[in-house]
Structure formats: structure tokens, C-alpha cells
Amino acid sequence: MTVDRQLLKGSTATLVLSLLEREAMYGYQIIKEIEALSQGLFAFQEGTLYPILHTLEREGLVVSYWEDRDTGRKRKYYRITAEGIKALAGRRREWQRFRQAVDRITGGEVQPCQS
Amino acid sequence: MPELDNYLEDVCAHIKNRAVHDQVKEELRVHLEELFQEALAAGNDEGEAARQACRRLGEPGALGKELDRIHRLRTDRRFFASLTLLSLLGLLVLYTAPGDTVALVLRRSAGTLLGLALVLWAPRLDYRRLLGAGKILFPAGLTLLALSTLGAQVPYGAAAWLFALGLLFTLLAWSGLLAELNKSKQQDFFLALGYLALPVVALLAWEKVTPAAILALTSLALLGRAGFSRRQTVLGMLSLVLLPGVAFLLLAAPYQLARLAAFLRPEAYADGYGYVPLMLRDYLGSGGIFGTGIGRVWNTLPPGGLYNEYILAPFVQQTGLVGGLILMLAAGLFLGRLWRTAGRNNTGPGSLLLAGTAAFFAVRLVWNMGMISGLLPVTAVGLPFVSHDPAMSFLDFTLVALAAGVLARSPRPAALPASERGGNGHA
Structure with a gap:
């Protein structure tokens, strides 16, 4: 089962930044991590990840570097920057407020606001 | 497959x-x-x-x-607009200079058009390759600066171009070399000071005091951006000011000290180095608020600098304080745009190049305007994009073109892709 793709719009960059906060990753690895952590709920059209990664890099929130593989090919890894960590904290607060507002309206469980 | x-x-x-x-x-x-x-x-x-x-x-x-x-790759429109405005005002200022300036204006217009075209094209050039060659550019810059000071052995025109190229290479080398250094290593901090101080001291030794001062002040901006600790940055800045200062006192030629004395008391040297400061004062004083009107201008300044470092004086005489303020505003807009975008780039050689370029222009603008207003010693510092000096114009447009390349590749508040905007993306 997957969720309505409209629900994910606007959140993918936050998901990506959250994963990169843990460790540097390459594109395919990010997709797999999101699939695994969401237990298959978030299934991407995988190419859409790259415009997001390149935009984050352009904004200075992540930086990329190439790493050699045994096969001779290289992988492009992305690492979050200090600015990216700051931006992620802001997006998390925003997400918290959004979720609480949705919960209040839809009658879900309301968590106390932490920010 | x-x-x-x-x-x-x-x-x-x-x-x-x-x-x-x-x-x-x-x-x-x-x-x-x-x-x-x-x-x-x-x-x-x-x-x-x-x-x-x-x-x-x-x-x-x-x-x-x-x-x-x-x-x-997009050229920053506001940056380009502010440059175009300053360049067009520069043409008007040249037109108002005493004598028949039409031919000069036409020639400069062609140069300005070429310069602006270069700035529009420049984002296609990957500046990072150029800055990566810092270890070659640094000695090349020093060599060119040295060659330009050989005096009569180099024709004046050639010396001016060698000098402009030497400055260009030095600024590029500084940006590339400083970006490569390990900011946590004390040894690299001293290496940075060496890179920054060497061309300045060399210029002083070759009696090029004004360019040395301009480069020294520019180097402060580069050191401030390089990413060293606050303590190292402050110490480094003090050294970069004190070292050339002491070197100047030790190496200054008598005529340079006489110029300094004439700045402090121009009336006492009215027949010598005090003449130009007194004339500049008269030009500005006669302009008043709205000026004497275009075409109504004296011609008492030495012809050598009339279209170059003194060019602002006849313009302010004819257009008054209002004209001077408009020009200052245009220059401020251009510099502000450059400085703001330099601030947006936090790391790397591109950021250093932007900071260096902004400082290089700012020092010359402030110095020229200060000198015309009698606040700073009179010396051969032209006004970027205004003074008529083909070699320096080439240098200025090249630096701006490289800055445009940095801006085109710099992090910017980009709109999110369609998949993030809620358009026809996929998730």
C-alpha cells in the first residue's frame, strides 16, 4: 500500500535532509532508506529525487562529493551542511505545527506543541 | 546497455x-x-x-x-543592471570632461559594449578551473607586476596592460590559494599572510605605493572571508596593515612624502604638489548644488589625469552636488549588489573572488571620491567604469565577468522542483 502522492508533496526535501543528517548517502540509497523506514508507504518515482537533491545543493543545504567504487564507477554522495541542519530544524518545527493542526481538524490524537 | x-x-x-x-x-x-x-x-x-x-x-x-x-546559468539581472547603469553614467562623465571628448566617448562605448557582452557570456566559463591554477597565477602575477615597473624599458601603454594583468592574476591567485589552505593549521595561516603580503611589499619596493595600498586593503577583505579563526583574522589584518605601513616609511621616495605633506597643507605647496588638491577644491566649490551646466567647465587640471583620476571633478562642477550624488548612488548600488551576493556564497574560491573584487572596487571608489573631495591624498586612483583607462577597464570588466560566473553557479534561494511544489510531480 502507498499513500496518496499529493500528501507527500512539499515534504520530500525534509525527508531527504532528515536522512542525510544521519549519514552521507547517494541517490539510490536514499530511495531505499525512505522505502524501508516508511515500510513501503512512500514509493517514489525515483528520478524526482535528483531535482530535489540538486536544489538542496544549490541552496547550500547539502554538499556532494564523488567516491570510487570497486567496479571502477563512482557514486555521488550527499552530505548535509551546517546550514542544512539549521534549515531542517525549522522544517521540523513547521511540520510539527502542521501535523497538530491537521490532527485537531481530523480528530486525530493531538500532541503537545514542543516549539 | x-x-x-x-x-x-x-x-x-x-x-x-x-x-x-x-x-x-x-x-x-x-x-x-x-x-x-x-x-x-x-x-x-x-x-x-x-x-x-x-x-x-x-x-x-x-x-x-x-x-x-x-x-x-543566468546572469544576475539586478547585478547586470547596476553595472550597466554605472557604465552608462561613466560615458556621460567622460563626455562632460573638458575638451573634445566625442571620439573618446565613442571608443569607450565600444569597449563598454564589449565588456557588458563579456559579463553576459561569462557564466558559461567555469571560473573554478581558473582559480584552481593559483600556484601558477601567483608567480605569473608577480612577474607581470615586476615587468610593468621596468620604467623606460617598457612602453607606457604596454606597462599599463602588464600592470592590469598582474593585478588580475594576483587577485585570482589569492582567491584560489586561500581557498585551498587548511584553516585549522597555524602553518597555513602564515602561508596565507605570505601570499597576501608579498605582492603588496613588492609593489612598495617598486615605488607603486597607491596600488600597494589598494591591494593591501583588498587583502583584508580576502583574509576576512578566508575562514580562519577570529583571533587569527584580527592578527592577520593588523599585520597586513602594519607591515606595508612600516615598509612604506622605510622605502618611500622623498616625492611620495612631499605629496603626503601637500595633502595635509595644500596652500603651503600651491606651486607644487598642493596645486591639484587646490584646483579640485575649486572645481567642486564652483559647482554648488546643481552645477554650472554641461559644457561650462574649466580646464586647469593636469592633462595626464584629466580623463582618468580627476574625471569626477569637472563632472561635479557641471552637474553639482546632485550629479555627484547620483554617480555615488549608482556606484553604491553596484557595490552593494556585489557585496550582498558575496555574502550569499559562504565557502570556496568563488566567495573569495567576490569578496576580493568587491573590496578592490570599493577601495578605489572611496579613494577616488575621497581624493576629489579633499579627504584623501591625491594619487593616481581612477574611478572604476568611469575613468578612461583601457587597461584598467579591461581588468574591471574581466573581474566583473568572473564574478558573474560565480553568481551564476552560487547557492541561491531556488524554487523547489515541481514534485515539491504540488504541481504534476510524482511521489
């Missing part, structure tokens, strides 16, 4: 910035190959596995268009 190659070609066919094609292809190829292996492991044949891999990455045209939008 031809299917995978075709897919990558399709994506890149939509990306106009060819400089990113190889990287995009390499990155997407790795992803496609992983998907291909997955599909093979699931029992598909090679053809079907390749088709599945491409399908999972998405429609190549849509992906290519998204990547094109992100990687498109």
Missing part, C-alpha cells in the same frame, strides 16, 4: 548547461544500474530489466526539464 544510454541522452537533451551533463549522466547511470540489477534479480531478461529501470526513474523529458531549470 543501449536503453540506459538512450535514457541518459534523453534527460541531458533537455539540460542546456552542458557543463553538468557528464555529472548528471554519471549520477543517474549509477541509479539505473542498481535498478537494472534489481530487475534482473527478480527474474527479468536484460531488455525488460532495462525498461523497468528507466520506468522507475521516470519520464526522461520531465526529469531533464526539472534539472535544466535548476542548472540554468
